[in-house]
Amino acid sequence: MSSEEKSLNFIEEIIEADLASGKHQSITTRFPPEPNGYLHIGHAKSIVLNFGLALKYGGSTNLRFDDTNPVTEDTEYVESIKNDVKWLGFNWALELYASDYFDQLYAMALQLIDKGLAYVDDSTSEEIAAQKGTPTTPGIRNIYAERTPAENRTLFEAMKAGEFPDGAKVLRAKIDMESPNMLLRDPIIYRIKHAKHHRTGDKWCIYPMYDFAHGQSDSIEKITHSICTLEFVPHRPLYDWCIENLNTFPSKQYEFARLNMTYTVMSKRKLLQLVNEKIVHGWDDPRMSTISGMRRRGYPAAAIREFCDRIGVAKRDNLIDVGLLEFCVREELNKTALRRMVVFDPIKVIITNYTQASEALTSENNPENPNGGVRTVPFSKELWIEREDFMENPPKKYFRLAPGQMVRLKSAYIIKCEEVIKDDQGNIMALHCTYIPESKSGSDSSGIHVKGTLHWVSAAHAIQAEVRLYDRLFKVEDVANAEGDFKDHINPDSLQIISGAYAEPALANDPSGQAFQFLRKGYFVQDPDSNPAKLVFNRTVTLKDAWAKEVKKG
Ligand code: ATP
Ligand code: MG
Numbered sequence: 001m002s003s004e005e006k007s008l009n010f011i012e013e014i015i016e017a018d019l020a021s022g023k024h025q026s027i028t029t030r031f032p033p034e035p036n037g038y039l040h041i042g043h044a045k046s047i048v049l050n051f052g053l054a055l056k057y058g059g060s061t062n063l064r065f066d067d068t069n070p071v072t073e074d075t076e077y078v079e080s081i082k083n084d085v086k087w088l089g090f091n092w093a094l095e096l097y098a099s100d101y102f103d104q105l106y107a108m109a110l111q112l113i114d115k116g117l118a119y120v121d122d123s124t125s126e127e128i129a130a131q132k133g134t135p136t137t138p139g140i141r142n143i144y145a146e147r148t149p150a151e152n153r154t155l156f157e158a159m160k161a162g163e164f165p166d167g168a169k170v171l172r173a174k175i176d177m178e179s180p181n182m183l184l185r186d187p188i189i190y191r192i193k194h195a196k197h198h199r200t201g202d203k204w205c206i207y208p209m210y211d212f213a214h215g216q217s218d219s220i221e222k223i224t225h226s227i228c229t230l231e232f233v234p235h236r237p238l239y240d241w242c243i244e245n246l247n248t249f250p251s252k253q254y255e256f257a258r259l260n261m262t263y264t265v266m267s268k269r270k271l272l273q274l275v276n277e278k279i280v281h282g283w284d285d286p287r288m289s290t291i292s293g294m295r296r297r298g299y300p301a302a303a304i305r306e307f308c309d310r311i312g313v314a315k316r317d318n319l320i321d322v323g324l325l326e327f328c329v330r331e332e333l334n335k336t337a338l339r340r341m342v343v344f345d346p347i348k349v350i351i352t353n354y355t356q357a358s359e360a361l362t363s364e365n366n367p368e369n370p371n372g373g374v375r376t377v378p379f380s381k382e383l384w385i386e387r388e389d390f391m392e393n394p395p396k397k398y399f400r401l402a403p404g405q406m407v408r409l410k411s412a413y414i415i416k417c418e419e420v421i422k423d424d425q426g427n428i429m430a431l432h433c434t435y436i437p438e439s440k441s442g443s444d445s446s447g448i449h450v451k452g453t454l455h456w457v458s459a460a461h462a463i464q465a466e467v468r469l470y471d472r473l474f475k476v477e478d479v480a481n482a483e484g485d486f487k488d489h490i491n492p493d494s495l496q497i498i499s500g501a502y503a504e505p506a507l508a509n510d511p512s513g514q515a516f517q518f519l520r521k522g523y524f525v526q527d528p529d530s531n532p533a534k535l536v537f538n539r540t541v542t543l544k545d546a547w548a549k550e551v552k553k554g
Pocket of ligand 1 (some may be wrong): 032
């Protein structure tokens with residue numbers, strides 16, 4: 001299906017109607033992360049949606065840091081977020097900070113006070129909670145709600161001036177203590193917090209609450225379509241109330257289902273726990289659901305964008321199979337990955353009738369890409385092959401190497417196993433083989449047909465490599481809804497390190513960040529830990545979906 005034929009999602013329908021009716025001449029969206037952690041794949045969904053809509057309809061998207069909570073926020077997170085959005089392939093129109101609006105937001109709060117629509121409340125948080133009522137019983141308004149605008153103004157200014165300790169007073173919007181929507185029962189819009197902010201320093205000791213700051217930041221930026229996740233549906237009346245009573249730009253909020261994915265967690269709070277408790281090696285651990293983790297693991301940005309497009313925009317919460325993301329990764333990497341050979345668990349092959357020192361063979365970089373070119377692969381008398389590609393007593397239909405049996409070495413020759421060399425304990429030390437000189441790939445005149453093709457590396461030319469194999473970080477599908485603590489469900493075998501692998505020499509010269517398919521092994525990328533003396537690779541994804549097979553086997 002071309003994109004024109006694809007049916008519109010409900011947000012696109014709204015936007016097209018707004019543009020057709022002339023309600024808006026163009027659209028402006030925003031991506032509003034709180035800089036209190038690294039972005040994860042759920043954020044990618046929101047990024048692809050917000051930036052994608054603006055691109056589709058010729059509008060623009062702001063990157064706005066929702067930094068109204070001084071305690072949990074940090075510039076490290078700001079930098080990582082900017083880096084991740086860029087890496088995903090998007091450019092924001094403006095880089096903005098809710099904290100830049102603190103003066104304007106303060107002035108707006110004073111407006112509400114002057115209109116008799118906000119009051120300073122001295123109650124403790126317990127008292128406020130008790131007076132709030134329950135969803136079935138109305139709340140009670142306390143005496144502080146009777147303060148005059150002048151009194152409230154003086155008190156609010158004193159709050160700002162730092163005259164009260166944390167928690168001594170709050171500013172509340174005066175809306176409706178009997179509303180069936182608890183969020184409208186005189187919600188707190190400002191609180192006292194004597195804390196240093198990562199951008200405004202010690203300038204403020206009162207900070208706006210999310211609902212007030214978020215909606216009004218949208219209005220200040222003239223956001224036309226403010227897209228958020230479903231848990232904000234009950235917040236929408238408050239969002240609209242603030243806009244109406246402050247008479248600010250009529251931004252509109254629309255909600256879609258947040259992305260949940262199998263075998264992982266996505267809340268920043270939980271991801272932070274995994275980092276702090278050293279269950280993973282940092283935010284960019286390749287097993288994490290973070291964008292930086294996925295990047296380090298080798299997931300291409302294009303695959304993540306494709307995944308976000310494919311899952312669409314749902315109005316009901318659901319759980320997406322991580323297998324779909326891996327499918328998108330494989331599809332992309334199949335087109336772009338350079339084919340290389342790496343032996344993970346080596347066993348030596350000695351070609352007894354090979355008399356040259358070595359020769360330079362060539363092998364294609366990517367059979368999917370006609371312009372992919374070739375690389376040189378050295379061949380010599382002593383080679384490494386995979387231990388599991390040899391069996392001394394093979395069953396029928398075993399097409400790999402066995403005594404007296406022939407296989408093709410990829411892009412090289414057909415070899416035959418003549419003798420198994422063992423040590424005193426009976427361990428296999430090497431395989432003595434012969435090769436068929438006329439069977440050279442590309443000019444094979446041997447007339448011999450073999451069914452098995454093996455990957456291999458010339459022993460004299462091999463580079464030492466460490467290979468890190470990743471599996472799902474959790475053992476259960478729906479981690480958020482599984483019984484007990486989420487950490488009870490950690491998969492203890494999510495990382496397997498193979499330190500004695502041998503890689504073909506071309507890998508020493510390939511640029512970092514380049515995607516590889518190690519023949520018969522999977523897709524890989526160099527890890528930043530890699531160095532010329534020892535290459536380190538992360539397995540991005542297996543060639544096929546091994547997990548699906550496991551599940552079927554039961
Ligand atoms: P978390 O719950 O993981 O801590 P958050 O919603 O608090 O995430 P924010 O930084 O506030 O994180 O989110 C920035 C934007 O990303 C918001 O618009 C939010 O709705 C969106 N977002 C966050 N998580 C998801 C998700 N799983 N699916 C879709 N959008 C998401
Ligand atoms: Mg949040």
